[in-house]
Amino acid sequence: MRAHPAGPRHGDLVTDPGAMVAAPTAEAVDALAESVWPRHCSRGADGAMTIGGVDVRDIAADHGSPVYVLDEVDLRSRAREYASAYRQAGASRVYYAAKAFLSVAVARWVFEEGLGIDVASGGELAVAVRAGVPGDALLMHGNNKSMAEITAAIEYGVGRIVVDSFEEIARVASAAADAGVVQPVMVRATVGVEAHTHEFIATAHEDQKFGLSAETGAAEEAVRRIAKLPSLSLVGLHSHIGSQIFDSSGFEVAAGRIVSLAQRLHEEQGIDIAELNLGGGMGIAYVDSDDPINVADMAAQIGRIASRACADAGIDEPTLAFEPGRAIVGPAGITLYEVGTIKPVELDSGVVRTYVSVDGGMSDNIRTALYGAEYSVRLASRSSSAPPMLCRVVGKHCESGDVVVRDAWLPEDLAPGDLLAVAATGAYCRSMASNYNYLTRPGVVGVRDGAASTIIRRETMDDLLGLDTHA
Numbered sequence: 001m002r003a004h005p006a007g008p009r010h011g012d013l014v015t016d017p018g019a020m021v022a023a024p025t026a027e028a029v030d031a032l033a034e035s036v037w038p039r040h041c042s043r044g045a046d047g048a049m050t051i052g053g054v055d056v057r058d059i060a061a062d063h064g065s066p067v068y069v070l071d072e073v074d075l076r077s078r079a080r081e082y083a084s085a086y087r088q089a090g091a092s093r094v095y096y097a098a099k100a101f102l103s104v105a106v107a108r109w110v111f112e113e114g115l116g117i118d119v120a121s122g123g124e125l126a127v128a129v130r131a132g133v134p135g136d137a138l139l140m141h142g143n144n145k146s147m148a149e150i151t152a153a154i155e156y157g158v159g160r161i162v163v164d165s166f167e168e169i170a171r172v173a174s175a176a177a178d179a180g181v182v183q184p185v186m187v188r189a190t191v192g193v194e195a196h197t198h199e200f201i202a203t204a205h206e207d208q209k210f211g212l213s214a215e216t217g218a219a220e221e222a223v224r225r226i227a228k229l230p231s232l233s234l235v236g237l238h239s240h241i242g243s244q245i246f247d248s249s250g251f252e253v254a255a256g257r258i259v260s261l262a263q264r265l266h267e268e269q270g271i272d273i274a275e276l277n278l279g280g281g282m283g284i285a286y287v288d289s290d291d292p293i294n295v296a297d298m299a300a301q302i303g304r305i306a307s308r309a310c311a312d313a314g315i316d317e318p319t320l321a322f323e324p325g326r327a328i329v330g331p332a333g334i335t336l337y338e339v340g341t342i343k344p345v346e347l348d349s350g351v352v353r354t355y356v357s358v359d360g361g362m363s364d365n366i367r368t369a370l371y372g373a374e375y376s377v378r379l380a381s382r383s384s385s386a387p388p389m390l391c392r393v394v395g396k397h398c399e400s401g402d403v404v405v406r407d408a409w410l411p412e413d414l415a416p417g418d419l420l421a422v423a424a425t426g427a428y429c430r431s432m433a434s435n436y437n438y439l440t441r442p443g444v445v446g447v448r449d450g451a452a453s454t455i456i457r458r459e460t461m462d463d464l465l466g467l468d469t470h471a
């Protein structure tokens with residue numbers, strides 16, 4: 001399985017730890033680990049979870065379930081931390097990767113906290129535009145941008161278009177010429193590094209759809225073509241190596257390779273690279289055992305790696321740029337579900353696994369089914385001191401792979417009507433949500449200082465039927 005920017009590569013290696021480890025204590029099953037849960041999430045006096053000072057029971061009562069909840073103060077603080085740590089490490093620009101989750105409110109929050117926004121489609125661009133984020137703060141990605149998307153980006157004055165193919169160089173050049181502007185572009189280079197969590201794979205070439213190879217001469221050819229086109233100006237090179245990365249070792253190999261491409265461009269074409277965008281992919285904790293290095297250390301290490309690579313190559317140090325997505329919004333969000341049915345199933349081993357069905361599933365969180373992603377789940381509407389039971393939290397879709405949390409411990413007294421909270425669902429859940437089985441996609445509620453407000457409203461049956469021309 002190849003890595004996807006939004007998830008792990010080794011879905012096939014996910015085992016069944018719940019069936020093998022000893023049961024945790026009731027306290028452990030009630031606890032909200034700081035590394036996993038939003039910063040303003042705790043249990044109130046009666047044991048129910050609060051987030052941003054709002055009781056989750058009130059959120060579910062007012063907004064329905066399932067519902068995504070975003071801790072605004074947490075999200076803003078992470079945006080600020082990334083902006084400041086990576087600026088300190090030599091970045092002139094830090095973009096929020098919109099694909100993790102985007103809405104008008106969130107676009108404004110991250111922009112107010114000092115981030116630009118990286119968009120990868122006309123739709124993401126439209127949201128950023130509606131939020132009033134200026135073009136200069138935007139960067140556009142995509143391996144097959146349509147002419148309409150390219151034109152919209154140029155008309156709005158998007159500060160960087162990252163070109164991904166030779167066809168696209170010609171398309172952006174022609175759209176910019178038609179608009180009478182010189183469009184700043186970057187070349188997306190692939191460097192044969194694929195990173196995920198504790199490991200990365202380094203190969204000579206990349207077997208994937210993104211970018212132009214730094215090793216075969218394709219990236220150099222792209223730079224040569226851009227240099228000849230008066231409606232384009234090359235600002236730099238771009239490399240994104242993967243997602244959910246826990247340390248800087250993959251960046252080290254990637255930076256070495258991209259800097260050696262910059263050195264060849266300097267020597268062979270007399271072109272100096274002003275900006276080096278090293279992409280996103282900074283990892284977060286989904287479960288207690290996840291242990292990504294902290295923001296400041298990661299930023300400082302990557303900054304030093306880039307400086308050293310440039311010094312070794314004897315080139316002037318370009319300014320850096322980054323595009324974290326998951327790390328900004330992921331930890332700030334949770335999903336609330338209501339428990340519907342509880343079904344104990346005896347396994348061949350004699351172990352009993354209890355299937356807990358909730359009122360959502362793979363339509364609001366596809367990551368478990370798609371990549372074997374792991375999540376933490378807690379009883380949220382109350383606390384319990386009942387002994388833990390081994391559970392699998394599943395959705396309501398017509399697929400046996402419709403799993404939200406593969407292995408979880410929940411209190412034995414769990415009952416229909418209880419609310420469950422799943423942590424770290426701020427990234428790649430709402431943005432990848434579907435209407436499978438004609439479920440309405442959940443709304444997104446922002447919380448801060450004891451108040452909740454709708455960021456994206458829940459879909460209605462009318463929204464769904466409104467698309468059907470025979471309805």
Ligand SMILES: *Cc1c(COP(=O)(O)O)cnc(C)c1O
Nearest residue numbers: 005097240243280281323325326
């Ligand atoms: C997905 C992606 C990102 C963001 O990745 P995260 O893991 O969410 O930080 C940044 N840049 C590019 C090019 C991407 O494809």
